[in-house]
Amino acid sequence: MAGSLLNYRAKLNGSVYSASVQETTSNHLRVALDGQMFEIDLVGKDGVLNWCLRSGERAVRAQTRSLQNDIMEAWLAGIPFSTSVQAVGLASYPVQADRTVERRYGGEIRALMPGRVTSILVKEADHVEVGSPLLILEAMKMQNEISSPIVGRVKSTGVREGETVKKDALLMEIGWSQTVSAQGSLRIRSPLADRHVYNAHPLSSSLQLVPNSRLCQLLLHSL
Amino acid sequence: MVRYHPATGPGIRVDSALYSGYTIPEFYDSMIAKLSSWGRNRDEAIRRMRIALDEMEIVGVPSTVSLHMAIMNDDGFLQGNFDTSYLDHVLPRMNSALLEMERFAVAAAVASKMALRSPPVQSESSTSKSSWRSFARAKAVAQDWRDGW
Numbered sequence: 001m002a003g004s005l006l007n008y009r010a011k012l013n014g015s016v017y018s019a020s021v022q023e024t025t026s027n028h029l030r031v032a033l034d035g036q037m038f039e040i041d042l043v044g045k046d047g048v049l050n051w052c053l054r055s056g057e058r059a060v061r062a063q064t065r066s067l068q069n070d071i072m073e074a075w076l077a078g079i080p081f082s083t084s085v086q087a088v089g090l091a092s093y094p095v096q097a098d099r100t101v102e103r104r105y106g107g108e109i110r111a112l113m114p115g116r117v118t119s120i121l122v123k124e125a126d127h128v129e130v131g132s133p134l135l136i137l138e139a140m141k142m143q144n145e146i147s148s149p150i151v152g153r154v155k156s157t158g159v160r161e162g163e164t165v166k167k168d169a170l171l172m173e174i175g176w177s178q179t180v181s182a183q184g185s186l187r188i189r190s191p192l193a194d195r196h197v198y199n200a201h202p203l204s205s206s207l208q209l210v211p212n213s214r215l216c217q218l219l220l221h222s223l
Numbered sequence: 224m225v226r227y228h229p230a231t232g233p234g235i236r237v238d239s240a241l242y243s244g245y246t247i248p249e250f251y252d253s254m255i256a257k258l259s260s261w262g263r264n265r266d267e268a269i270r271r272m273r274i275a276l277d278e279m280e281i282v283g284v285p286s287t288v289s290l291h292m293a294i295m296n297d298d299g300f301l302q303g304n305f306d307t308s309y310l311d312h313v314l315p316r317m318n319s320a321l322l323e324m325e326r327f328a329v330a331a332a333v334a335s336k337m338a339l340r341s342p343p344v345q346s347e348s349s350t351s352k353s354s355w356r357s358f359a360r361a362k363a364v365a366q367d368w369r370d371g372w
Contacts, residue, residue: 006340008333012325019333029337031330038330042338047243048226048282049338051331060324062331063226063282066339072332078281078288079321081328085336 005131012083022131032130107150109172111165115139120161126154134172150174225283230275232363234261269295274359293317
């Protein structure tokens with residue numbers, strides 16, 4: 001089942017970050033940091049917490065320890081980073097009032113490995129946010145909750161419960177609203193996020209849409 | 224030294240007197256550990272060095288691990304183009320790497336906050352085997368196997 005989801009505000013070297021953290025298992029977390037996704041494994045506890053973080057193609061190790069007053073010290077490759085972290089409540093991601101959060105809209109959810117769809121957690125026309133659980137894909141004897149890396153409405157589910165799927169099979173299509181479809185073909189391919197790989201192509205790179213641009217705000221309202 | 228766990232593995236050697244909880248005396252020069260890698264050729268040595276740098280866990284005292292990582296991935300160094308002014312060229316390029324690391328650091332900090340919010344799920348003695356390290360090690364050993372080690 002989906003673990004708890006919490007939002008945090010973090011500050012490091014004068015920059016402020018909004019983060020949404022999902023605890024999928026006791027030793028695995030998924031962090032959305034201003035639109036960038038991190039898959040994070042807790043690989044050891046020995047005075048300090050020992051982490052392995054992955055984002056896109058990059059994998060990085062870190063050790064962290066708690067200092068006084070919300071300060072969390074992270075050590076990466078011999079460098080200490082003192083980050084102040086504060087919880088900002090239980091609101092669902094993304095924090096509505098925070099326009100710095102980059103949201104990615106629409107796309108296809110595909111299976112990254114062969115498996116069996118054990119349950120589908122959304123139905124057509126459901127609105128999904130980043131991190132919303134979509135379906136459970138059983139692969140390698142593991143129940144993997146597939147959550148949405150994108151924002152939109154469930155356009156179609158390409159699979160039925162109990163169905164066996166091949167790698168790259170289309171599991172679900174998350175669509176834009178009608179307003180958006182009228183703009184032309186804006187579908188993007190966005191491989192699904194699971195705990196092994198996350199690799200979503202930001203729409204902004206292909207459309208040159210700035211997250212907070214006027215068009216983007218319009219789209220936001222139209223959803 | 225809050226936490227010290229040196230790299231090990233084929234062709235890797237670390238000379239140091241460090242251990243977790245050690246206090247580094249202030250009377251000597253700044254070298255606290257010497258990491259050497261050996262390979263049958265330069266590429267292999269560099270590849271092993273990258274893995275070893277990844278494996279070094281040093282918490283409590285800032286060190287030059289990240290600089291060496293940058294050098295091990297620097298085209299100039301890989302092609303053998305370096306002289307006494309080399310660092311002047313490399314250091315400015317460290318900035319973008321640092322910015323990327325900052326994001327990872329924030330993600331780690333936030334994850335820690337979340338993890339520490341709930342009671343520990345593992346026993347205190349748990350220093351569970353690092354899957355990351357196993358992976359890196361397996362990669363190194365597999366490469367040696369392919370190379371007919």
